[in-house]
Amino acid sequence: MKTSFINKDTIVALATPQGVGAIGIIRVTGPDTFAICNKLFATKSFKKIDLTSKPSHTVHFGVIHDGDVIIDEVLATLFKAPSSYTSEDTIEISCHGSGFIQQHIIQLIVKNGARMAQAGEFTLRAFLNGKLDLSQAEAVADLIAAGSSASHQVAIQQMRGGFSNKIKLLRQNLIDFASLIELELDFSEEDVEFADRTDLKNLVSTIQRIVQRLIDSFEVGNVIKTGIPVAIVGKPNAGKSTLLNVLLEEDRAIVSEIPGTTRDVIEDEITIDGVLFRIIDTAGIRETSDIIESIGVEKTFQQIKFSSIAIYLFDAHDITATELHQIVDDLAPHLHNSHLLLVANKIDKEDINYIKKEFSDFPDMLFISAKERTHIDELKQHLVKLFDSKTVNVTETIVTNARHVEALQHTNVALLRVLEGLSNNVTGDFLAMDIRQALHYLGTITGEISTDDLLSNIFSRFCIGK
Amino acid sequence: MKTSFINKDTIVALATPQGVGAIGIIRVTGPDTFAICNKLFATKSFKKIDLTSKPSHTVHFGVIHDGDVIIDEVLATLFKAPSSYTSEDTIEISCHGSGFIQQHIIQLIVKNGARMAQAGEFTLRAFLNGKLDLSQAEAVADLIAAGSSASHQVAIQQMRGGFSNKIKLLRQNLIDFASLIELELDFSEEDVEFADRTDLKNLVSTIQRIVQRLIDSFEVGNVIKTGIPVAIVGKPNAGKSTLLNVLLEEDRAIVSEIPGTTRDVIEDEITIDGVLFRIIDTAGIRETSDIIESIGVEKTFQQIKFSSIAIYLFDAHDITATELHQIVDDLAPHLHNSHLLLVANKIDKEDINYIKKEFSDFPDMLFISAKERTHIDELKQHLVKLFDSKTVNVTETIVTNARHVEALQHTNVALLRVLEGLSNNVTGDFLAMDIRQALHYLGTITGEISTDDLLSNIFSRFCIGK
Numbered sequence: 001m002k003t004s005f006i007n008k009d010t011i012v013a014l015a016t017p018q019g020v021g022a023i024g025i026i027r028v029t030g031p032d033t034f035a036i037c038n039k040l041f042a043t044k045s046f047k048k049i050d051l052t053s054k055p056s057h058t059v060h061f062g063v064i065h066d067g068d069v070i071i072d073e074v075l076a077t078l079f080k081a082p083s084s085y086t087s088e089d090t091i092e093i094s095c096h097g098s099g100f101i102q103q104h105i106i107q108l109i110v111k112n113g114a115r116m117a118q119a120g121e122f123t124l125r126a127f128l129n130g131k132l133d134l135s136q137a138e139a140v141a142d143l144i145a146a147g148s149s150a151s152h153q154v155a156i157q158q159m160r161g162g163f164s165n166k167i168k169l170l171r172q173n174l175i176d177f178a179s180l181i182e183l184e185l186d187f188s189e190e191d192v193e194f195a196d197r198t199d200l201k202n203l204v205s206t207i208q209r210i211v212q213r214l215i216d217s218f219e220v221g222n223v224i225k226t227g228i229p230v231a232i233v234g235k236p237n238a239g240k241s242t243l244l245n246v247l248l249e250e251d252r253a254i255v256s257e258i259p260g261t262t263r264d265v266i267e268d269e270i271t272i273d274g275v276l277f278r279i280i281d282t283a284g285i286r287e288t289s290d291i292i293e294s295i296g297v298e299k300t301f302q303q304i305k306f307s308s309i310a311i312y313l314f315d316a317h318d319i320t321a322t323e324l325h326q327i328v329d330d331l332a333p334h335l336h337n338s339h340l341l342l343v344a345n346k347i348d349k350e351d352i353n354y355i356k357k358e359f360s361d362f363p364d365m366l367f368i369s370a371k372e373r374t375h376i377d378e379l380k381q382h383l384v385k386l387f388d389s390k391t392v393n394v395t396e397t398i399v400t401n402a403r404h405v406e407a408l409q410h411t412n413v414a415l416l417r418v419l420e421g422l423s424n425n426v427t428g429d430f431l432a433m434d435i436r437q438a439l440h441y442l443g444t445i446t447g448e449i450s451t452d453d454l455l456s457n458i459f460s461r462f463c464i465g466k
Numbered sequence: 467m468k469t470s471f472i473n474k475d476t477i478v479a480l481a482t483p484q485g486v487g488a489i490g491i492i493r494v495t496g497p498d499t500f501a502i503c504n505k506l507f508a509t510k511s512f513k514k515i516d517l518t519s520k521p522s523h524t525v526h527f528g529v530i531h532d533g534d535v536i537i538d539e540v541l542a543t544l545f546k547a548p549s550s551y552t553s554e555d556t557i558e559i560s561c562h563g564s565g566f567i568q569q570h571i572i573q574l575i576v577k578n579g580a581r582m583a584q585a586g587e588f589t590l591r592a593f594l595n596g597k598l599d600l601s602q603a604e605a606v607a608d609l610i611a612a613g614s615s616a617s618h619q620v621a622i623q624q625m626r627g628g629f630s631n632k633i634k635l636l637r638q639n640l641i642d643f644a645s646l647i648e649l650e651l652d653f654s655e656e657d658v659e660f661a662d663r664t665d666l667k668n669l670v671s672t673i674q675r676i677v678q679r680l681i682d683s684f685e686v687g688n689v690i691k692t693g694i695p696v697a698i699v700g701k702p703n704a705g706k707s708t709l710l711n712v713l714l715e716e717d718r719a720i721v722s723e724i725p726g727t728t729r730d731v732i733e734d735e736i737t738i739d740g741v742l743f744r745i746i747d748t749a750g751i752r753e754t755s756d757i758i759e760s761i762g763v764e765k766t767f768q769q770i771k772f773s774s775i776a777i778y779l780f781d782a783h784d785i786t787a788t789e790l791h792q793i794v795d796d797l798a799p800h801l802h803n804s805h806l807l808l809v810a811n812k813i814d815k816e817d818i819n820y821i822k823k824e825f826s827d828f829p830d831m832l833f834i835s836a837k838e839r840t841h842i843d844e845l846k847q848h849l850v851k852l853f854d855s856k857t858v859n860v861t862e863t864i865v866t867n868a869r870h871v872e873a874l875q876h877t878n879v880a881l882l883r884v885l886e887g888l889s890n891n892v893t894g895d896f897l898a899m900d901i902r903q904a905l906h907y908l909g910t911i912t913g914e915i916s917t918d919d920l921l922s923n924i925f926s927r928f929c930i931g932k
């Protein structure tokens with residue numbers, strides 16, 4: 001299946017983002033890399049130089065020229081096969097960060113026999129040449145897209161093979177099991193059982209439990225990747241939009257702490273201690289209170305339904321403890337898996353003790369002033385704590401990829417059929433069929449089993465130059 | 467003067483553009499570069515490695531870690547002093563192109579003793595350490611900003627020292643001259659003349675003519691940098707906006723030929739064969755014809771006044787040769803330095819011969835159909851030809867920098883005073899004063915004479931990381 005993808009030509013792409021910067025990197029990989037670059041590269045004093053004669057992993061200062069015209073002074077970094085990202089001969093040209101220069105150099109390289117790389121084609125080659133398995137390759141794209149500490153950690157662990165090794169181990173255990181069953185089939189007329197049925201049942205159910213746990217981890221994984229959904233609900237004038245702005249502003253301040261670093265922050269995402277929170281339907285919060293009033297409580301219930309954490313914000317001077325009990329009771333049936341966090345707003349130093357007494361029935365309640373920005377840190381730490389208590393440890397293996405979880409679900413079904421078969425004492429050939437199916441689906445995760453469609457679907461998600 | 471700028475600390479910055487890409491480069495330079503990176507870098511299998519023990523210009527694969535947490539798999543490229551861009555120990559860390567990862571690594575490096583670099587600070591160090599002179603350093607910023615082949619060529623020639631060498635040569639000649647004059651001053655009581663006055667006059671006037679030519683080249687240089695101003699004028703419905711759109715569209719098609727390369731095209735700039743043309747006041751062209759009618763011919767004259775090339779576009783079926791003669795006469799007094807190009811529009815195959823006959827009095831006239839896109843290439847080639855004939859050869863030394871031209875103007879004034887003094891047989895001490903002034907101003911161009919204010923003014927134009 002893989003062969004149709006192996007194009008043994010030489011490809012080129014800009015590997016750094018578009019835009020003006022100090023440096024741009026142009027990446028060339030494939031069999032003609034050195035031959036092409038030799039034609040275009042010369043020393044600073046315009047003497048030809050044979051890059052092939054230089055050792056791998058060395059850097060050379062010189063110029064890229066188009067005939068007599070010097071395009072730029074560059075650094076050429078050499079990676080000789082198989083010691084490169086793609087396993088093929090690779091040269092990275094570090095030129096000045098001007099779109100004009102980059103375009104010119106890329107055009108020159110194309111004119112001399114390379115082809116513009118497709119999105120993800122460098123990583124595809126790394127996979128096809130056995131440098132990365134499929135799950136590791138997919139993690140590269142996740143790593144580049146990671147916007148929070150938690151999603152970054154999951155991606156880097158996956159890229160470094162943590163998840164793949166787990167899957168490969170499961171698969172190896174199943175193969176051992178399968179080979180015993182297949183052996184029985186060979187001797188089927190003699191009616192022997194090489195595999196002790198009780199041992200087999202224990203092994204398969206252990207594997208099935210691990211697969212099930214991996215499937216379950218997807219909920220957490222998905223939340224890590226896309227953010228923990230938080231709903232801020234409450235009556236009009238409770239201060240919902242003020243609170244949101246305070247949370248967003250502080251986050252932005254952190255992001256812009258280092259001069260020159262900005263990122264496209266989607267308006268209503270907040271990162272606290274490396275954990276990404278996503279405020280649900282903030283559009284509603286941002287509307288004027290009249291509109292919210294008119295939409296009514298139905299909307300509040302909707303928001304809570306899709307949240308992992310629901311913040312009920314209220315004006316501490318506007319609600320009695322009795323009323324709050326009633327509200328908590330009203331919200332309860334809508335909470336599903338969501339954790340309700342009661343937050344009393346508009347607290348100042350004078351009234352704090354009086355108010356704390358009023359609401360002493362509610363032990364976990366937080367007291368803040370969004371407007372004065374007091375106790376906001378406490379609220380943020382509480383959100384992180386709720387995340388920790390709701391999720392497994394990030395350093396455990398977590399599935400974040402929808403394709404992987406689908407393969408695991410198919411594996412699970414097949415394993416459950418094996419267990420059922422063992423309970424019903426079905427013959428080895430039936431067991432073998434289901435085992436083979438489980439092996440197949442596990443294999444698609446790491447790419448031991450793959451199709452062209454699957455590959456092009458995966459690698460088109462990448463950016464050009466990776 | 468320079469000493470206050472020499473901060474012997476270690477600085478760090480992101481050298482590639484912001485945004486998601488395959489690769490990001492973080493640059494560290496200064497005395498603690500290797501010590502800091504040694505703390506953060508380890509092999510892939512998490513073993514410590516002493517980068518100091520590795521040779522310069524080599525690349526090392528490994529991880530950047532924050533304690534036990536792996537931040538990314540990276541390549542570290544080592545440049546040992548003085549063989550680096552800044553002349554100081556430098557490491558370039560090539561990490562994944564995620565803003566999150568880049569920010570984290572930069573924060574780690576800062577936490578371990580480096581400082582965030584100011585805009586242009588790497589190039590400032592290259593200047594302070596004698597790697598580049600000031601004019602070469604300024605060319606680096608021009609090179610990155612260059613958007614056309616001509617401006618790019620001028621910038622790269624300047625960066626490679628072409629302009630500096632010319633200035634240094636002039637300055638050396640003047641110094642030779644000055645030393646003879648100063649010698650006379652030492653022996654002033656003996657009333658000897660070491661310097662033959664006729665030879666001196668020839669030398670200074672040669673230098674003055676070169677300086678004058680460099681000053682004159684600024685007009686061309688400026689045009690190369692900002693584009694050759696072109697006015698498209700004509701009656702309503704002559705097809706001006708259609709022509710503009712055709713020119714712009716074709717240009718954009720070229721720009722987007724390579725997938726993934728885009729640049730911020732200012733609406734009304736057109737690059738033809740690497741030469742940048744700037745359409746003056748296209749807003750007017752884009753308005754509906756009614757509005758143009760109401761603004762009247764005064765606006766047309768204004769546009770022509772600021773142009774280098776004025777295209778008079780007309781509907782070939784709407785104007786007789788006699789009328790056109792009248793129009794050319796009317797435009798003539800407004801042309802100043804602008805070249806008038808007559809373009810007959812709305813030509814089709816049937817009527818071309820008839821129309822060419824009608825206008826046979828006008829040998830340089832072009833016949834196009836903007837709507838049908840016929841003979842547009844001919845028009846474009848004509849524009850490039852007009853640019854070539856109007857300008858000096860780009861490979862000659864051209865001044866593109868306003869600061870340089872100002873220094874040259876001061877130099878010129880001083881040299882003219884020297885020549886005047888020589889004609890009036892003034893004494894050597896007066897000549898020496900003016901010569902010193904000329905030397906001073908020439909010295910500011912290459913930075914042999916500089917002030918802190920000048921330096922911070924120049925380097926703040928750079929982007930971070932350069």
